[in-house]
Amino acid sequence: xxxxxxxxxxxxxxxxxxxxxxxxxxxxxxxxxxxxxxxxxxxxxxxxxxxxxxxxxxxxxxxxxxxxxxxxxxxxxxxxxxxxxxxxxxxxxxxxxxxxxxxxxxxxxxxxxxxxxxxxxxxxxxxxxxxxxxxxxxxxxxxxxxxxxxxxxxxxxxxxxxxxxxxxxxxxxxxxxxxxxxxxxxxxxxxxx
Numbered sequence: 083x084x085x086x087x088x089x090x091x092x093x094x095x096x097x098x099x100x101x102x103x104x105x106x107x108x109x110x111x112x113x114x115x116x117x118x119x120x121x122x123x124x125x126x127x128x129x130x131x132x133x134x135x136x137x138x139x140x141x142x143x144x145x146x147x148x149x150x151x152x153x154x155x156x157x158x159x160x161x162x163x164x165x166x167x168x169x170x171x172x173x174x175x176x177x178x179x180x181x182x183x184x185x186x187x188x189x190x191x192x193x194x195x196x197x198x199x200x201x202x203x204x205x206x207x208x209x210x211x212x213x214x215x216x217x218x219x220x221x222x223x224x225x226x227x228x229x230x231x232x233x234x235x236x237x238x239x240x241x242x243x244x245x246x247x248x249x250x251x252x253x254x255x256x257x258x259x260x261x262x263x264x265x266x267x268x269x270x271x272x273x274x275x
Contacts, residue, residue, distance in 0.1 A: 133208075143165050162192065181208075194265075206245060245270070
């Protein structure tokens with residue numbers, strides 16, 4: 083095995099429950115056309131609450147998430163909390179907002195334990211610090227091996243406002259103290275709401 087392959091394999095195994103990092107965006111070669119209106123800066127707006135009635139999730143506090151030194155999304159340090167990846171849009175703004183939480187801990191089920199049970203059409207509401215709420219409907223729930231995580235589909239451009247909910251799933255590897263897969267819920271706003 084070549085050294086680079088070994089290094090990448092080590093990164094995959096060391097990732098634990100973290101989801102792969104979003105792709106690095108390269109600057110555009112040409113400026114945007116003058117007719118395109120820029121998205122206004124979000125200022126201090128952030129998600130502050132989450133409601134998923136179908137699985138009994140009611141969160142009144144979301145924590146900020148970033149990337150670790152390996153470029154992996156860091157899960158919340160508190161297994162009871164949901165985190166918002168601050169490198170993603172605020173839920174309700176254009177693009178895919180990313181929220182992550184644990185499936186369980188040594189003491190039992192965690193906040194996203196039942197995430198895999200969501201069905202298309204289930205409602206997800208995110209409360210924002212500006213007093214607005216963004217309501218999404220589940221489009222699909224997918225399970226991916228961590229070494230085949232669809233980074234572009236999760237973090238890449240999405241039409242309108244979209245939401246990605248991420249947790250661990252699949253079999254648990256006791257030796258690595260990590261789940262083998264990630265569960266990703268894809269949700270979007272709908273014009274018929």
